[in-house]
Every structure is written in structure tokens, then in C-alpha cells.
Amino acid sequence: MPERMRVICRSEDVQERGPGFRFALPELGERTTGFVVRYNGQVQAYVNRCAHVPVELDWNEGDFFDVSGEYLICATHGAHYQPQTGYCVMGPCSGKSLIKIRTLERDHEILIQLD
Ligand code: FES
Structure with a gap:
């Protein structure tokens, strides 16, 4: 497993359009968090920080x-x-984006990879 890859949660923890799974992102700052959601079957992860x-x-x-x-x-x-x-289509930060985190889903687990 590449060094910067880590398991965040199990696949069943993130249901289609259901609650997101939050996780700590100490790599980006002491109190920084990220989250994973599932949309159209695909897992998507972002830094939990508004672009506004x-x-x-x-x-x-x-x-x-x-x-x-x-x-x-x-x-x-x-x-x-x-x-x-993660592109903002409406609101005060229209045209900006959330910071995306690369994900991988395998063996019923969701992993993230930080660059
Ligand atoms: S802080 Fe998110 S829309 Fe203003």
C-alpha cells in the first residue's frame, strides 16, 4: 500500500446519498477534517472546508x-x-470548488490517498 494511503471506513458506512463519514485530516492541519459520501454508487471525498x-x-x-x-x-x-x-454551482462561492481527495474502494473498505 502506498505510504500516503489509508483506510477511512468500511464501504457500508457510506450509503447512497446518506450521511457522510467524517474523518480527521491531521496532514492538512490540526483540526482539519474530511468527509466521504456516496453519490450514484461512487465514493467521493473532500476536505471539509467550504470554498466561501x-x-x-x-x-x-x-x-x-x-x-x-x-x-x-x-x-x-x-x-x-x-x-x-466538488464544483460550486450555486451560492456565494459559485465557480469555486471543494478540495477533492482521491479515494479507492476495495475489499469492502474505503481508502483515501493524499498527494
Ligand atoms: S461558509 Fe459556506 S457558503 Fe458561506
Whole structure:
């Protein structure tokens, strides 16, 4: 396993458009977290930091999807991000993006790889 790759959770911990799984990202700062969600079957991970103001997206822990299940939403001012790209399509940071983290899903586990 490459050095910067690590297991985050089990596959069943992240259900389609369900609650995201949060994890610590000490590599990017003491209090930095990331999250993993599943959208259209694919696992997507991002640094949990809005592109507008550097705050965590989830107001209720693990709540990343909007009510439609089509977008990731920032609880602070409502920025909407595409789950598959992290691109902000609506809100105060339109045109900016979340920081994506590479993922791998294998043997019922979800791994992330940091560059
Ligand atoms: S802090 Fe996320 S939209 Fe303003």
C-alpha cells in the first residue's frame, strides 16, 4: 500500500446519498477534517472546508446532502456543490470548488490517498 494511503471506513458506512463519514485530516492541519459520501454508487471525498469561508460544511454532523440528494450543501450560507466534482454551482462561492481527495474502494473498505 502506498505510504500516503489509508483506510477511512468500511464501504457500508457510506450509503447512497446518506450521511457522510467524517474523518480527521491531521496532514492538512490540526483540526482539519474530511468527509466521504456516496453519490450514484461512487465514493467521493473532500476536505471539509467550504470554498466561501473556511468552515466545515455540515451543521449537523455528517449532513452533507441537500434535501434533494443532488448537491452537497454548506450549512452556513447554503453553497451547493456537485457531489461528483466538488464544483460550486450555486451560492456565494459559485465557480469555486471543494478540495477533492482521491479515494479507492476495495475489499469492502474505503481508502483515501493524499498527494
Ligand atoms: S461558509 Fe459556506 S457558503 Fe458561506
